[in-house]
Amino acid sequence: MISTFLPGASGRLSALLATAALLIAGPALAQITFSDVSTATGITSKSVSYGASWGDVNGDGHPDLFLNNHARKSSIYLNNGSGVFTDAINSLDPEHYWTGDGAVEDTHGATWADFDNDGDQDLVVSTGICCNIQFMLNQGGKLYNRTTQYGFTGDADQGGRMPIWFDYNKDGFLDLTLLTFYGAPLYKQSGGTFVNGKGGTNYTCSDDQFAVLIDMNGDGVLDLICVHTGGPFAQAWSMASTPWKELTNMLPSTTSVNDVVIGDFDNNQRNDMLLLHGALRPSQVLAFNGNRIEAQFINNDRGFSFKSNGVLQVQLDWSKTFVNNSNIYIGAGGGHPTSVNFSLDPNDAATHGIKPKNPTAKNGELHIGYDQASQTWTFMQYWGNQYIYTYIEIQSATTITNLVTTGIQAFDGPQLPVLLSNQSGGLIDRTAASGLSFRMNCVSGVAVDFDNDMDQDLFLTCRNGVENIADILLMNDGHGNFSVVPNAGGAAGPIGLAVGQAAGASETVVSADYDLDGRVDLLVTNGMNLRPQHRNNGPYKLYRNLTPLRNWIELDLIGTNSNRDGIGARVYASSGGVTQYREQGEGYHRWSQNQRRMHFGLASNATVDLTVRWPSGRVDTYINVAANHIYKATEASGIQQANY
Numbered sequence: 232m233i234s235t236f237l238p239g240a241s242g243r244l245s246a247l248l249a250t251a252a253l254l255i256a257g258p259a260l261a262q263i264t265f266s267d268v269s270t271a272t273g274i275t276s277k278s279v280s281y282g283a284s285w286g287d288v289n290g291d292g293h294p295d296l297f298l299n300n301h302a303r304k305s306s307i308y309l310n311n312g313s314g315v316f317t318d319a320i321n322s323l324d325p326e327h328y329w330t331g332d333g334a335v336e337d338t339h340g341a342t343w344a345d346f347d348n349d350g351d352q353d354l355v356v357s358t359g360i361c362c363n364i365q366f367m368l369n370q371g372g373k374l375y376n377r378t379t380q381y382g383f384t385g386d387a388d389q390g391g392r393m394p395i396w397f398d399y400n401k402d403g404f405l406d407l408t409l410l411t412f413y414g415a416p417l418y419k420q421s422g423g424t425f426v427n428g429k430g431g432t433n434y435t436c437s438d439d440q441f442a443v444l445i446d447m448n449g450d451g452v453l454d455l456i457c458v459h460t461g462g463p464f465a466q467a468w469s470m471a472s473t474p475w476k477e478l479t480n481m482l483p484s485t486t487s488v489n490d491v492v493i494g495d496f497d498n499n500q501r502n503d504m505l506l507l508h509g510a511l512r513p514s515q516v517l518a519f520n521g522n523r524i525e526a527q528f529i530n531n532d533r534g535f536s537f538k539s540n541g542v543l544q545v546q547l548d549w550s551k552t553f554v555n556n557s558n559i560y561i562g563a564g565g566g567h568p569t570s571v572n573f574s575l576d577p578n579d580a581a582t583h584g585i586k587p588k589n590p591t592a593k594n595g596e597l598h599i600g601y602d603q604a605s606q607t608w609t610f611m612q613y614w615g616n617q618y619i620y621t622y623i624e625i626q627s628a629t630t631i632t633n634l635v636t637t638g639i640q641a642f643d644g645p646q647l648p649v650l651l652s653n654q655s656g657g658l659i660d661r662t663a664a665s666g667l668s669f670r671m672n673c674v675s676g677v678a679v680d681f682d683n684d685m686d687q688d689l690f691l692t693c694r695n696g697v698e699n700i701a702d703i704l705l706m707n708d709g710h711g712n713f714s715v716v717p718n719a720g721g722a723a724g725p726i727g728l729a730v731g732q733a734a735g736a737s738e739t740v741v742s743a744d745y746d747l748d749g750r751v752d753l754l755v756t757n758g759m760n761l762r763p764q765h766r767n768n769g770p771y772k773l774y775r776n777l778t779p780l781r782n783w784i785e786l787d788l789i790g791t792n793s794n795r796d797g798i799g800a801r802v803y804a805s806s807g808g809v810t811q812y813r814e815q816g817e818g819y820h821r822w823s824q825n826q827r828r829m830h831f832g833l834a835s836n837a838t839v840d841l842t843v844r845w846p847s848g849r850v851d852t853y854i855n856v857a858a859n860h861i862y863k864a865t866e867a868s869g870i871q872q873a874n875y
Contacts, residue, residue, distance in 0.1 A: 262682075262716075262720070262778070262779075263681045263682050263688065263704060263706060263716055263720040263776075263778045264720050264721055264776070264777045264778050265719070265720045265721040265722035265752075265753065265774040265775065265776055265777065266721055266774065266775050266777050267721070267722070267772060267773070267774055268314075268773055268774070268775045269770070269771065269772050269773045271314070271315075272314055272315055272316050272745075272773055273308070273315050273316045273317060273318075274296075274308060274316055274754075274771050274772075274773045275770075275771075276298070276300075276306060276318070276770075276771050277733075277735070277758075277768035277769060277770045277771070278298070278300040278301070278303060278758050278768050278769070278771070279300070279301045279302075279303070279758040279760070279761060279767050279768065279769070280298065280299075280300065280301060280738045280739065280756035280757070280758030280759070280769065280771070281299055281301040281338065281339045281340060281738075281758075281822050282299065282339065282340040282341070282393070282738075282739050282741075282756070282821065282822025282823040282824075283296065283297070283298055283739055283741045283754055283756050283771075283823050283824075284296070284297045284340075284341045284342060284343060284354075284741065284823060284824040285297075285343075285741055285742075285743040285754070285818070285824060285825060285826040285827075286343030286352045286354065286824070287343070287352055288307060288309070288323060288343075288351075288352060288354075288369065288372060288374065289309070289372040290350065290351050290352070290372065291310075291312065291875065292747070292787075292861070292873055292874075292875030293310040293311075293312045293745070293747065293875065294310055294743040294744070294745050294826045294828075295307060295308060295309050295310050295316075296308040296310075296316065296743075296754060297341050297343070297354060297356075298756070298771065299338035299339065299340075299341055299356060300338070301337070301338055301339070301758070301761075302335060302336070302337050302338060303334075303335070304320070304329060304330070304334045304335075305320060305329055305333070305334075305338060305356070306318045306320055307319055307320045307323055309323070310745060314746055323372070323373055323374050324373070324374060325373050325375070326375055326376065328365075328375075328376040332362075333365055333376065336358050336359075336361055336362050336365070337358050337359030337360075337361045337362070338356050338357070338358055338365070339356075339357040339358060339359065339391060339392050339393065339822060340356075340357050340392055340393030340394070340410075340441060340821075340822030340823060341354060341355060341356040341357065341365075341393075341394070341824070342354075342355055342393070342394050342395065342396060342817065342819065342824050343824060343827075344396040344405055344796055344798075344817065345405075345794075345795045345796050346396065346404070346405045346407070346420070347368075347404075348403070348404065348790075348794065348795040350795070351369040351370075351372070352369055353366075353367060353368055353369045353374075354367040354369070354374060355367065355394040355407070356394075357388055357391035357392055357393050357394050357409065357410075357411075358388045358391055359388065359390055359391065360388070360389065360390045362388070363378045363379075363383055363384075363385075363387045363388060364378060364383055364387050364388050364391060364394065364409065365378065366378040366381055366383055368381075380424075381424050381425050382418070382424040382425040382426060383418070383425065387409065387416065388409060388411055389409075389411040389412065389413040389414055389416075390411045390412030390413050391409050391410070391411045392410050392411060392412070392439065392440045392441060392822060393409075393410045393440070393441040393442065393819075393821075393822050394407055394408070394409050394410075395407070395408050395409075395410060395441075395442045395444070395455070395819060396796075396798060396817065397444060397453070397455065397470065397798055397799065398793070398794045398798060398799060398846060399419075399428075399432070399470040399473075399475075400419065400428075400473070401793075401846060401847070402420075403790070403792060403793060403794055403847075404420040404794060405420065405794050405796065405798065406418060406419045406420060406428055407425065408434075408436070408442070408455070410436070410439040410440065410441055410442050410457060411439065412438055412439075412460065413437070413438070414436075414437050415434070415435075415436035415437060415439055415457060416429075417429045417432065417434055431473055431474055432473055432474055432475050433474040433475050433477070434468060434475055435466070436455075436457035436466050436468075438459055438460050438462075439457045439458060439459055439460065440458055440459070440460050440821060440822070441458050441819065441820065441821045441822055441823075442455055442456060442457045442458060442819065443455075443456050443458070443491045443493055443504075443816065443819050443820060444456075444798070444799075444814070444816035444817065444819060445493050445502050445504065445814065445816060446501070446502065446801070446814060447467060447478060447481060447653065447658070448469060448478060448481065449501060449653075449655065450469070450471055451801065451844065452469065452470060452471040452799065452846075453470070453798075453799050453814060453816055454467055454468060454469050454470065454478060455467070455468045455470060456468075456482075456491065458488050458491060458821070459488075461486065461487050462486055462487070463484065463486060464482050464483065464484070464485045464486065464488050464506070465479070465482055465488065466479050467479050467481060467482055481657060481658055482658070483506075483649060483651070483658070483660065485506050485508055485649050486508065487508050487509060487510065487511070487642075488506050488507065488508045489507050489508055489509065489511050489674040489675070489821060490506075490507045490674060490675045490676055490739075490820050490821040491504050491505070491506060491507075491820060491821075492504070492505040492507070492676040492677060492678050492689065492691075492820065493678060493814075493816065493820075494678025494679075494687040494689075495687065495811070495812045495813075496650070496652070496665075496678070496686070496687055496707060496711035497652060497710055497711035498685075498686060498709065498710075498711075498809060498810070498811065498812070499653075499654070500803065500810060500812040501653035501654070501655075501812070502653055502812070502814055503650065503651060503652050503653045503711070504650075504651045504653070504658070505648055505649070505650050505651075505667070505676060505678070505689065506648060506649040506650075506651065507648055507671075507673050507674060507675070507676060507691065508646055508648070508649070509642065509643075509644075509645070509646035509672065509674075510529075510642055510643050510696075511674065511759075512527065512529055512620075512696065512736075512759060512760060512761070513527075513529075513642075513643035513644070513672070513695060513696040514526075514527055514528045514529055514531070514533055514638075514639055514640075514643045514696055515527055515639065515643060515695050515696025515697050515698070516535040516634065516636045516639070516697070517695075517696075517697050517698055517728065518537070518631055518634045519728050519731055519732075520731075521630050521631065522539075522541075522626060522627040522628070522629065522630055522631055523624075523625065523626055523627070523631075523728075523731055524537065524623070524624070524625040524627075524631060524634070525622075525623070525624055525625075525697040525698075525728055525729065525730060525731060526610070526621075526622070526623040526625075526696075526697065527620075527621070527622050527623075527696040527697045527760065527762070528612045528619075528620075528621040528622075528623075529619070529620050529621075530614050530618060530619060531614050531638055531640070532588075532611070532612065532613050532614055532637075532638050533611075533612050533636075533637060533638035533639060534609065534610050534611035534612055534636070534637040534638060535609075535610055535634060535635060535636045535637060536607050536608060536609040536610070536633075536634075536635050536637075537607065537608055537631050537632065537633055537634045537635070538605070538606050538607050538608075538631070538632045538633040539577075539606065539608060539627045539629055539630070539631050539632070540577055540606045540629055541577070541627045541628030541629030541630075542574055542575065542576050542577070542627075542628045543574060543575040543608065543625055543626070543627050543628075544572075544574050544625070544626040544627075545572065545573050545574065545575060545623065545624070545625055546571070546572050546623075546624040546625075546763065547559070547571040547572065547573075547597070547621070547622075547623055547624075548571065548621070548622040548623075548762040548763035548764060549571065549595070549619070549620070549621055550595075550618065550619055550620035550621070550761075550762070551594070551595065551619065556568050556569070556570065556571060558594055558595060558596045558597065559571075559596075559597045559599070560586040560596065560597070560598045560599065561575070561581065561582055561599050561600070562580075562581050562582045562583055562584055562585070562586070562599075562600055562601070563583065563584025563585060563586060563600065564581060564584075564586075565586040566581050575599065575601070575608070577601050577603070577606070577608075582599070582600065582601045583600065583601055583602070583603060584600050584601075584602075585598055585599070585600025585609055585611070586598050586600070588611070588613050589613070592613060592615045593615050593616070593617065594615045594617060594619075595612065595613065595614060595615045595617065595619035595621070596612070596613045596615065597610065597611070597612050597613075597621065598610075598611045598613065599611075607633070610623060610625075611637065620761065620762055621762075622697075622730075622760070622762035622763045622767075624730060624731070624763070643696065644670070644672070645670030645671050645672045646670055646671070646672075647662065647668060647669070647670055647671075648662060648667055648671060648673070649662055650662045650665045650667050650711075652711065661711070664712070665711055665712055665713055666705075666712050666713040666714055667705070667713055671691065671693060671703065672693050672694060672695055672700065673691035673692060673693040673702075673703060673737075674692060674693070674694065674737065674738065674739075674759070674821075675691070675692045675737070675738065675739040675740050675820065675821055675823070676689055676690060676691040676692070676740065676820075677689070677690050677740050677741065677742040677753070677820075677825060679742050679751045679830070680751070680830065680831065680832035681704075681720075681750070681751060681776060681778060682706070682778045682781065682832065683749070683750070683778070683780070683781035683782065683783045683832030683833065683834065684709070684781060684832055684834050685709065685806075685807070685809050685811060685831075685832050685833065685834050686707040686708070686709040686710075686832075687707055688704070688705060688706050688707045688713075689703075689704070689705040689707070689713060690702065690703070690704050690705075690719070690722070690740055690742075690753060691703045691704075691705070691740075692724070692737035692738065692739060692740045692755055693737055694736040694737040694738075694757075694759055695736075696736075696760075697728060697729050697730075697736075697760075698726075698727060698728050698729055698734065698736070699724060699725050699726050699727060699729065699734035699735055699736055699737055699757060699769075700726060700737075701718070701719060701723040701724065701726055702719045702722060702723055702724045702737060702740075702755065703715060703719060704716040704719040704720045704722065720778075721774070721777075722753060722755070722772075722774040724737060724755055724757065724772060725757060725769075725770060725772070729760055729767070729769070730763060730766055730767065733768070733770075734757070734769070735757030735758055735759070735760070735767070735768065735769020735770060736757060736758070736759035736760045736769060737755060737756075737757050737759060737769075738756045738757060738758055738759035738769070739755070739756050739820075739821060739822060739823045740753055740754070740755045740756075740823075741753070741754050741818075741823050741824065741825050741826075742754075742818075742825045742826060743825065743826035743828075744776075744785065744826065744828070744830060745773070745775075746775065747861065747875055748780070749780060749782075749783035749785070749830075749859060750776035750777070750778055750780065750783075751776055751830050752773065752774060752775050752776045753773070753774040753776075754771065754772070754773050754774075755771070755772045755774070756769065756771055756772075757769030757770055757771070757772065781832060781833065781834050781835065782832070782833035782834060782835060782836055782837065782858040782859055783830065783831065783832050783833055783858060783859060784804065784830075784831050784833060784839055784841075784856065784858055784859070784860065784861075784862065785828050785829065785830050785831075785860075785861040785862070786802065786828065786829040786830075786831075786841070786861075786862050786863075786864055787828055787829075787861065787862070787863045787864070787873060788800055788802075788815055788829070788843065788864055788866075789863055789864065789865040789866065790845060790846070790847075790866050791865065791866040791867055791868065792845070792847040792849065792866060792867070793845045793846040793847040793849075793866055794846065796815070796817065796827065797815045797843075797845065797846070797866070798815055798816070798817055798846070799814075799815060799845075799846035800814070800815040800843055800844060800845050800846060801813070801814050801815075801843075801844045802814075802815070802829055802841065802842070802843050802844075803841070803842040803844075804831040804833075804839050804840070804841055805839065805840045805841075805842075806833050806836035806838065806839040806840065807833070807834060807835070807836040811831050813829045813831070815827070815829070828861070833858050836858065837857070837858050838855045838856060838857055838858060839855075839856050839858065840852070840853070840854050840855065840856070841853045841856055841864070841870070843864055843866075845866050847866070849866060849867060851864065851866065851867065851869075851870075853869075853870045856870065860872050860873075861873040861875055
């Protein structure tokens with residue numbers, strides 16, 4: 232289908248104004264700028280987090296925000312269209328599921344999708360081994376738990392981390408895989424319910440945290456990449472035909488990937504991948520304010536020592552419950568505290584010396600002791616070869632000096648990312664040439680044209696074990712080469728100790744144009760650390776994009792023969808001699824979902840030619856579409872300006 236969409240009077244005026252603004256402002260437009268509007272917009276919550284997901288629960292075109300708050304009552308921040316959000320989960324939950332059983336379930340990544348093609352977005356929330364997924368059916372802008380009714384019986388999550396939607400058999404109805412620790416069930420829509428869809432596919436993903444959709448091999452069909460928990464990077468599957476073809480050998484041997492950021496960074500009409508890797512929750516010990524220490528240890532034998540002659544107040548949080556604290560040993564005699572919150576006096580002989588490691592211990596242990604001669608305290612965690620997660624807070628009555636750590640590994644520190652450029656001959660590592668060859672402790676990222684200059688920039692959230700550090704904004708020069716923007720353009724985030732300064736630890740970033748002004752904004756969660764429980768609350772931060780405005784266009788895809796969300800569609804936007812490329816992969820990345828609406832910066836160009844290649848095989852082309860509007864492109868039915 233080829234159609235011409237000429238701008239009306241309002242479209243011509245907005246295009247002329249934007250062009251005039253560009254000519255007047257000149258080079259100043261290059262600076263990407265954000266403002267923290269969290270408080271002003273009503274997003275003031277603090278919580279441990281496990282991703283975040285932009286959707287549109289009431290179908291008004293203004294993106295809403297789902298926050299699972301991990302094992303605490305979830306939130307749905309409803310966008311009222313005037314720049315303010317309200318946590319409306321109670322009013323959206325007429326059956327009171329989220330104030331009952333669902334309020335305390337072990338919730339993880341969630342995704343929105345119109346699985347039943349009825350024009351509204353439904354929500355699926357992944358959960359741990361406690362319970363089934365939360366399959367929430369959208370009816371009239373309200374959400375109803377219909378997990379059992381749609382065929383998800385028994386333990387449908389098995390340690391679930393994230394649900395991923397796609398239409399692998401191209402029947403126009405979305406199918407679902409659940410990324411879990413113990414397998415990846417595949418559910419196919421059949422007769423108004425979901426059934427086991429693995430038969431004949433060869434699909435074997437397992438021990439996964441999340442997945443992304445990308446056309447990795449250039450055949451025009453989005454492939455599924457399941458990202459593992461530690462170890463080798465991922466498994467990859469072509470869903471172009473059944474049985475699926477495994478493409479894992481196309482991927483590098485990179486290990487412990489925390490997020491995959493997808494974008495066409497070099498404008499060659501093939502999506503590239505940035506891999507962020509390293510320890511997801513690194514071990515770290517940090518002294519602060521002269522008399523405070525925070526330490527996070529995950530597995531392995533790790534510890535620290537320091538000088539102090541004052542009484543210590545210790546707050547300890549373990550991943551396991553130890554009867555009578557019998558796994559905490561104080562002094563050479565190995566006494567036990569009566570609580571995980573206790574004081575230590577250097578003048579108390581019971582604290583002197585330290586119990587040696589028990590090489591046959593099967594559980595984690597913490598050994599604490601004081602050396603009077605050197606006035607040195609030692610804290611040592613011994614692993615015991617079973618998962619252990621320890622958070623230690625120490626407040627000393629006197630100054631702490633000579634902090635020395637033991638067992639902290641290089642992998643707990645910054646790592647080099649990997650930028651994989653998608654070329655006709657395969658994936659090429661061009662990290663060094665891209666300006667990204669510096670070590671970073673970043674765990675989540677998005678690719679967005681923040682300054683509307685017709686290339687995709689990068690925003691990365693970063694942290695250490697017990698502290699938040701500055702997030703990173705990287706500007707693209709149009710050829711896939713990046714430079715750091717100072718202070719992340721105003722979105723560097725809260726910086727400081729995770730608990731002692733209430734900064735949290737950066738966990739994920741998701742993008743959306745929440746105010747519909749043609750500039751994509753950011754929501755950053757800071758609740759990465761799971762401990763100390765009840766005091767690990769990181770602030771949610773909403774950053775509004777205030778970069779001087781260039782021309783833009785945004786596109787909602789509506790499939791008819793294809794699935795209604797258009798998952799799997801590929802869109803080309805050509806203007807000013809540049810062709811930009813996007814894939815409708817629903818914005819999936821670790822535990823999270825960006826707004827599914829497609830955004831293209833157009834610089835000074837007043838119109839754009841669009842080509843949509845639908846999953847059904849149909850190709851629709853729209854010529855001279857006016858800039859500075861949001862459009863609905865309906866398969867085989869044309870394009871029209873949205874009235875949002």
